[in-house]
Amino acid sequence: MILFDRIPMPVAVCGPPGTIMLANAAMAAECDTTPGRLKGQDLLGLFRPQDQAQLYRIAEALRLRRRSRYPVSVTWNSPDGSAREGELTVDTVSDTAGGTPDLLVMLRVMETRPPAPAGDASATASATESRILALLAAGATTAQAAHDTGLTTDGVNYHLRRLSQRWGAANRTELVARAYASGVLAPGVWPPRVVGA
CATH class of the missing domain: 1.10.10.10 (Winged helix-like DNA-binding domain superfamily/Winged helix DNA-binding domain)
Structure with a gap:
């Protein structure tokens, strides 16, 4: 658990529908909260997918029990209110016999700088x-x-x-x-x- 919190990249473990079960401090910082407050929240409520087809591909892979990494382009608002872009990488982390596996989600933040407004x-x-x-x-x-x-x-x-x-x-x-x-x-x-x- 201590190692999980020391990972500098934003990381979370989610249930199949996207409910956050565990998040590190870096993921919580992107949402302006603490890791404990992220537990139980919907990942897709925090990070908005830019292409719904990417989600369907992940759902189909989980249904067919395929193991691979799947990227999802997302947007969200940073604590200061500015729009951010990034990519969630989704990977399965458990392989239960009858159930759907849990997901390891890593966020790669794209550096975006909004242009200065005209007249500013x-x-x-x-x-x-x-x-x-x-x-x-x-x-x-x-x-x-x-x-x-x-x-x-x-x-x-x-x-x-x-x-x-x-x-x-x-x-x-x-x-x-x-x-x-x-x-x-x-x-x-x-x-x-x-x-x-």
Whole structure:
């Protein structure tokens, strides 16, 4: 039991209809509760399947007593209210002679970052940040951007980190894409330039 709670991946053991019998702390955290409060809850009430056909395939496999892993794409709301996506992997964990086996369910969380809403203050960039984004869009390296802006490479990285946190961007490519989408960089011009510059 102690080992089950130390698994960093969200995991639960469910009865055949999807009733949670046991859940680890990571699974409870995804539902903003404790493992004990998940017991008896319907797994599909917490995680919404994106394709009902995936559930039918699992039900048919259980009926025919097939042993395999089955993925189910799901969505749910995180504790902060944002929509999340992931994949439940369902596997049988018991093999009773006359009954339907229990299920081991593992949740793989997809990293999703919602785009900044239009007109949101977080979608803006300072003049220095905008200039760095234009240079990156043109293919400049960190060293080239530092030289052209009069900053150090650490200074450029500092601005990029701040932008990444503010915009929820995973990498520089996403930063540049968001700069175009939010109107910081002018579309359809080469070399890339800041709007209004």
